[in-house]
């Protein structure tokens with residue numbers, strides 16, 4: 001059997017929190033505390049959970065944006081968590097990212113043509129300038145943007161179009177895995193659906209694997225193969241989509257699902273968040289002791305739709 005495309009084994013990332021006199025280390029944030037999962041080629045794994053539970057930290061660890069505290073990240077059989085800067089180059093091409101906010105991830109001074117040409121040149125994926133041009137034009141077709149927009153700059157596009165540019169830039173590197181960190185969370189509902197559909201089409205076309213990070217279970221319901229539910233830096237449940245949405249096992253998954261809005265008017269789900277979170281904290285190895293002292297509490301509700309007023313953060 002071949003190795004999975006991505007293997008994350010007992011990943012930990014603890015951030016020091018500095019405070020007091022001379023900004024000494026006063027405590028730690030256990031942002032990710034023993035997370036393990038695999039992503040197969042061509043698969044979508046969704047990482048869901050409330051804000052602050054450690055999803056982006058997992059994504060950043062895979063992208064090697066910082067050194068991890070413990071554990072292993074293995075890409076196609078090769079450990080990447082301890083690679084040297086030279087070794088990281090190849091890995092950077094194979095794993096790309098699309099962030100939530102295209103405005104801050106696209107250079108406002110660059111034209112789309114140059115934004116898309118940059119990774120092609122940097123990774124030596126074209127032999128001549130003419131080939132770069134051809135590839136850039138083809139990328140615009142791939143993400144369904146008009147070719148005549150190549151000379152425009154990011155601020156001349158709508159939010160959804162800018163996210164298409166980010167996707168095109170990720171594809172320019174010919175990756176095998178794209179980490180989508182809240183990639184559609186800031187978009188309007190209809191645009192959200194368009195971008196999700198585009199990602200699904202691209203996955204089919206290029207055999208891409210997606211690690212789809214979202215605080216909102218509703219978004220991933222129709223597009224993911226498997227779901228990993230994170231809570232306080234750990235994965236509490238991981239299962240195929242069907243099972244998560246029809247027969248969730250963990251109380252926290254049930255709580256997240258109860259916060260997903262129901263389309264029919266009047267058929268509201270009953271939020272079960274407050275009670276469930278206290279069960280979750282009690283079921284942590286040390287009964288949740290220390291979580292409010294050593295670890296910053298997750299902020300906000302279970303999702304943007306969580307029932308306001310029914311639940312404060314678990315204490």
Ligand SMILES: Nc1ncnc2c1ncn2[C@@H]1O[C@H](COP(=O)(O)OP(=O)(O)O)[C@@H](O)[C@H]1O
Pocket residue numbers: 015016029030031049050051052053054055056057058296297298
């Ligand atoms: N660079 C950092 N320094 C200190 N704490 C951090 C840092 N990055 C993230 N954190 C903390 O780690 C926890 C998890 O953050 P994050 O992974 O961004 O959560 P999510 O993406 O699920 O909202 C949060 O409590 C956050 O405040």
Ligand SMILES: [Mg+2]
Pocket residue numbers: 052055056057182
């Ligand atoms: Mg995040």
